[in-house]
Amino acid sequence: MLSSIIWTPLLFGLIGLLVPKRFAAWVAAFGAVITLGLAIGVLAGFDPDGGMQYVTDVTWIPGLGVDYSLGIDGVSIFLVLLTTVAWIPAICFSAMRGTERPALYYLMLLAGETATLGAFLAQDLLLFVLFFDLMIVPFYFLFGIWGRDRGGENDPEDSPGNGVVTVQSATLKMIVFTLIGSLLMLVGAIAAAVISADGGELTFSMQTIIARGLPDGSQNWIFWFFAAAFLVKMPAFPLHGWMPDSYRAAPLPALAVFSAVLSKVGAYGFLRVVLPMMPDAADLFQTTMLVLAVASILYGSAMAFTKTDLRLVLGFSSVAQLGFITAGIFAFDVTGAEGAVLQMVNHGLVVVPAFLIVAMIAERTGSTELGPMGGLAKKAPVFAVIFLIVSMATLAIPASANFIGEFYILNGLFQVDAAWAIVASIGVALAAFYALRMYQLTMHNPLPEGADSREISLRDALVLIPMVGIIVVLAFCPQLIIHGSEPAVDSAVAVVREVAR
Amino acid sequence: MNIEWFLVLSALLFTVGLIGVIVRRNPVVILLCLELMLSAGALALLAFSRMLGNQDGQVFVLIVLVVAACEVVVGLGLVVAMYRRRLPLDVDEMKELKG
Amino acid sequence: MEQIAFFCGAIGALGGAIAVVALKNPFYSVLALVIHLVFLAGIFLLLMAQFLAAALIVVYAGAVMVLYVFVAAYVGGIEEPRWDSSPELKLIGPIAAIALFVAISIAIVGSGLSALSTTGPDDIPAGFGTPEAVGHLMMEDFLIAFEAASILLLLAAVAAIVLAGRRREDPNKLPKGGESS
């Protein structure tokens, strides 16, 4: 069952190579919908208190103790759902506009989905590392082939102060950063397996490694090897150096899923691998991680309200939000961690429509620069309202599920020390400022010359409205997610709490 | 007769061939020097074979000869092809493989 | 007696080798290699490898060298150009090669291989190195290697034909280097 979820997207991507070009997009969309259907099927049979479910365990490389081992629990199921949901609008959005070399484009998108789902479902450490690394490959091509050079004198769509970014340099930075992180993580994974085996039978099964435990001293360095990979992927301050260039150069639909889902794999990794496997180290480095998280919140927010490119505003707001998520996880409090999980899903759900809206705004004003924008709301009230809802969810206005997530995170932080919560809550106020600024500078204020304020088309609305609908439904009932994930989150955090005590 | 002498001779021949490969630029001569190095290797193999009283080494040498023959055939084919295309017969001029 | 034979063979083989490297004209180099091979075959005999000595003479000095001669004659005795793209190699290469020789020699003569410094067993079985014995080995123990070698030869032959074979001349398809010389 889980295997079919993982491989269905890739399968449809390959089918897309065979059919005529004009159908490739719809084959891809169909594949994404089927995947979502499968994920919902899993959800239907899911028992929140059942621990790891739908377990698949096939020996893969017997000599190394590597298994093709999959499983789903309360944390991963919602991230899987997020993934399968997020890909549909991205694909549909691209399908309605057409791309160059469509078959390859959708193959890459769907391969990205396969790898991401694999990372969420893998229960074998090496398999996890493998999928984690594989994720970046299709996005490297997506950014590299369908991305665009930005800045410079020949680019009227960019303000001169932003500097020049070529696709090559952007993707190179991304790859170098991610690969350094990934390689460290690979080393960490091998070390974890070897050290935990302690001369016995080598295995990469996460559960076995957790059960065997790692000695204190080893935990400390293995922790950082994993943390490096996850923090780069998020990206967290100060390892976000690759992010601005990539975000500026990337094609927006691909960027939407990249920012919405791939960043969550890092946070998920903390919850799935780092906390249970290295509880002592996690406890030891709690303060360090919280400092990084809070720095991400403040720095990301500050950058988000300074930047004038919508892509970067959203990019840095993600840095801040991921800071919240990290902080929630490293509060080692069940409310904090649950808030983090809720926030992962919420943030993903918000970012996808946000980036697609940015793409639509760019179609109307010709760029993603905030400077020459404004006044779009007049002829596009529906569009404005959709954007308003998304912006409000981004800034986690109370009554949105994002608020519950953020609130629980703050509560978790407060249990560590009030100071953390108070400093982190500055980020809430800053979020109000940058999210509203983003909305206002695009939709309100006078309409500039040459901008084409027109209502969202019906097809685009059909892409966005389901996403907005999910946001609204979750706003009324965040308990849907909390109920399903609480036991799993609790068990992940309990390990560390046990150690801390 | 001590086996060391054969081995030292083999090393000497190998060195001479190696120097030839590095110093000369005519592909034909380089191929010749490669032959030298191979024969030096063959000599060493035979010496060990003799020392251990085991004929396996001789079979190895035979295979080495076959491989050398193949290499000669392909190498000379290349030389002829270069000549046909009026390329200079100088390995330094063949730098298309540059990184 | 054996020593005298060895030294004669060694001096001949070494002289041939040096001549191969030193002679400017490739044609002469080929001839020098033939001389080298003949002396080498003699040394092979000393090591009780009669079959291989014969094969060396017949296949190598006979067949392969003829190929060399033909090619050398075909392409002509070209003098190497004066201009050297990396003269430093002329210095570094030999020095490094000699260093390698010294290292290997130390390994052979010094303590590294002292356990091996022996003349070998005296009770060599009769027929050591004869075609019969080698043939048996090849057909029994090393059959796969033998077949692989034969396939390799076949491939090499095909490759040589493809490489050197005359094809339709298409001046436009000449690589750039062809025009630049």
Added chain:
Amino acid sequence: MTATWAWLVLLFPLLGSMTIGLTFRVLPERTAGLVGIAAIVAAFVCGILALIGLQGEPHESRHVASSLWEYASVGGFTIDLGIYVDPLSIFMVLVVTGVSSLIHIYSYSYMKSDQGYHRFFSYLNFFVFSMLVLVLAGNFIMLIVGWALVGFASYALISYWYRRNTATKAGMKAFVINVVGDIGLYIAAILIFKNLGSVDYTAVFEKAPEVFSVNEWEIVAICLCLLVGAFAKSAQMPFHTWLADAMEGPTPVSSLIHAATMVTAGVYLIARCFPLFELAPTAADIAAWVGLATLLIAGTIAIAVTDLKRIIAYSTMSQIGYMFVAVGIGGYSAGMFHLMTHAFFKALLFMAAGSIISAMANMQDIDKMKGFRKAMPFTAAMLIIGALALSGFPGTSGWFSKDEIIDFAHFRGGMYDWMWIGMLIGAFMTAIYSFRIIFRILPGPACKEAEYLEQHGHVIHGEPKNPATGQLEDTEVGYPGEEHHIAEQAGGMKFAMGVLGVLALIGGLVQIPGVSEVITHFLEPTFEDSIYAGMHPSVSQAWTGLAEGALISIAGIATAWLLYIKRPDLPARFRSRFSAVYTLCVNKWYGDQVIDFLIVNPVKAFGRFCNGVFERGVINGATAGVAGITRSAGAAVRDMQSGLLRGYAVLMLFGILAIVVYFLIRSI
């Protein structure tokens, strides 16, 4: 049953907002307005039904908690989607829905020619819904939800004319300051949960006295955090700067949000959380002192500025200050009473001001207004009633309510006597600035707009200008354009003003000391556990207080008459004599500048530092460093890949040499 009615109170405005919002393409404009009005009136009716239900209960069980479903629950931190109905919340519901109904009716006419009619009513209904969530919330999280939604709705309404840069800026300011207040509530809720294990009102108020001793630092911290929220929402110092800017919104918005409902939320919060504040008297005192400071400072500003709506806005701040003092010192029913009467007369004042502003073609400067008495007799009458009530003229509603607060402070005695004196000074100023409006606008020779109205029967055509900057407006998004011919002819406006006028006049009669203490009795079940429950001045003391208030009020009105009618040269002379004080007041005590200096500029500087220095220098430097190392390593390797065959041979040779040497060394 009470709970069901209360839920319906919430449901109708939400439904109204959704209906208008979703059907804006098909619904005719007037119908949208009617739907909006109907929704609020229905909510008001449900509120009354809930009230009847509640009054049917015995005295001690007049509180109902009801929950729809579990909103979120993690690790024992359970949040219900719940409401809490008791006399206090029903009181607020009635004030909010009642005044809102009238404002909706007013807007129905006032916004007639506006392009965004649907949007306006959708927002307005949503605002009322949010406010009702706030007052009906059954736990602190729902309170935060309502709190923040009110902030959001306020933002939407302030920047309703969104092509005005000033309006969008003002909206942003209001929203961000409100969010800061929200954060105060977040922290408070977290602290409450940490100490009491629940965020439900009932549980919290029951447990708080057991857990906390009086003035324990944690309960003080909780109350201070609550106060941050209250100050931000109620525009008290130092969070007051957004309120005046919020006048960028259409006048009904100013009337609804910035007079009758939203800004009173802070008062309601303190009254609602009185069990906590009574455990933390320090915090309650801080609330009262801040209220006092605000009421004095806002009074001085209101005397100095000339923008009609801003004068009323500052008077709102000042009156909210009174309420803060009231609930801070334990006079809950007095505070709530003043909240109600203030809602009446302040909404009335804003409506009358809106009427005049539309007659002035959107000019708001009172220096340019004159002689509207004849041109707009009805509006003039309403304005006078509002001003009388505001200044506490004997017999009006404001007289009873304000003086009850002032009197209560005097009754508490001790340091509260200082508050008493301060509030008396404030009352004097209130009378001056209220009648400053009247005396500047109504009497005298008519200005050209008033004259035009008098002669032609409809208001003058004006260029649509931004009153703040004087720039021409982009009328496309609904800035009231040339056809904006309302003023006092419109029936809806007249009706709303008339009702409010009556209420402002006679609303005080429900609470005459010794005669009809309706409010006190009605709210008794809520506040019966209060330590101040039995404390109130005797009837004679109360009447003494009322007499003092009447004197002060009349003195203030007389002073205003002296300054603006009898000796109109006096204000200018005062201005030049005390130019420093005048500059301070007219610049609003430099509140904006101080906040800019202390908070906004440092944050912006931080942003610039991050963007300009840190990101560019450190992050990009490090990134470039990583890329540079990679690239130079690549370049080094590339140089080896010379394509030179013999070079490769030498490299191989070195490799072999290295291996041989390695083994040689190892063998030694």
